[in-house]
Amino acid sequence: MLAGAAAAIAAPGDAPPLARITDLSEPLAPAGNPGSWATNDDYPTGAMLEGREGTSGFRLTIDSSGKPTACEIVSPSGHADLDAATCRLVLERARFKPGADARGKPVGGTYSNRIRWQIPAGHRHFPDGGGVGLNAMLEGWPRPALPTPETTTIRPADHYPAAALAAGEEGEVRMMLSVDAGGAVTDCMVTGGSGSDDLDNAACALMRREAKFVPAxxxxxxxxAGRFVMDYQWKLPVVATPDEAELADALGELPRKRVPQFPMSEPATGSFSIVINADGSVGACDFAVKGANAAMPQGANLCDLLGGKNRYAPFLDAAGKPVARRIVLTTDLSIGDVPTVEATTK
Incomplete structure (x- = not known):
């Protein structure tokens, strides 16, 4: 009995049992919203003027501090300036939360994504003969619904409303489309009219009937489900016509085009309030708009863009101590009478 007990006691030179090591590894991840790395304002001027578009796929090499050190185009857009702008922007703006190895030590890695370059709103490129105007956005998520190639090639000549065609009416219609999770248009609201009710109504009817989307x-x-701001240009089809003088004699008077309405023709208000906590995290956030002219492109919400899990450098008080602060932004679009001054004579 004593001999057995003695045998169970480890000899002084034996190694202790190995401790279990906890795996502390974590993947590398973007520190902010990748959608902020490239904006419409970054579109290369030459490409915009020439109407060149494409998708640039890139791969970043990230060091252990979370900073990109190299960019490689792995799927070219077909345009060197778009690819060059892609790498320049992501190297300047992208920042990451470093990954960690099994012992919790920060490590770098690689990250891949792509930027889809499309002519931004305000510089819309409409196909010859009119149709859908295209905007620019970063592919990734979250992201809004995107029109399919079939939707972007819907031509007005095939769907022109008869009354507008007879009246010689043209114009651009801006619509807010509601798109379900299957990519179908479920609702349409005109937010920027063409000046013609016939064209506005026909544009919404056309989108409900023909448009298909890649879901948000x-x-x-x-x-x-998501929303998409669609610009559609009604442009009269080019047809062979008799001599203008003969046409004028036959009709008595050539059709007159309706003058489009000023784009900011309705009152609107907007308010944005956000709290940045003392640790740089985002607190309460509120964004509200009233009136179509206050709506943001793609139905965006400033709280989604600037709030959430984003972190910022905190505000400092007079002593240099981090403090919480509330930021408030308000806008007011009003329309009023112009005072008239009556001329007087002596």
Whole structure:
């Protein structure tokens, strides 16, 4: 009995049992919203003027501090200036939360995504003969719904409303489209009229009937309902016509085009309030608009863009101590009478 007990006691030179090591590894991840790395204002001027578009796929090499050190175009857009702008922008703006190895030590890695370059609103490129105007956005998620190639090639000549055609009416219609998780248009609201009710109504009817979308993606990359701002240009088809003098004699008077309405023709208000906590995290956030002219492109919400899990450098008080602050932005679009001054004579 004593001999057995003695045998169970480890000899002084034996090694202790190995401790279990906890795996502390974590993947590398963007520190902010990748959608902020490239904006409409970054579109290369030459490409915009020439109407050149494309998608640039890139891969970044990230060091252990979370800073990109190299960019490689892995899927070219077909245009050197778009690809060059892609790498320049992501190297300047992209920042990451470093990954960690099994012992929790920060490590770098690689990250891949792509930027889809399309002519931004305000510099819209409409196809010859009119049709859908295209905007620019970063592919990734969350992101809004995107029109399919079939939708972007819907031509007005095939769908022109008869009354507008007879009246010689042309114009651009801006619409807010509601798109379900399957990519179908469920609702349409005109937010910028062409000056012709016939063209405005026909544009919405056309989108409901013909338009198809790649569904919006939520923060987890899953299809979800979303909204899309669509610009559509009605342009009269070019047809062979008799001599203008003969046409004028036959009609008595050539059709007159309706003058489009000023784009900011309705009152609107907007307010944005956000709290930045002392640790740089985002607190309460509120964004509200009233009136079509206050709506943001693609139905965006400033709280989605600037709030959420974003972190910022905190505000400092007079002693240099971090403090919480509330930022408030308000806008007011009003329309009023112009005072008239009556001329007087002596």
């Amino acid at each position: 993606l939520d923060g987890n990359g899953k299809p979800t």
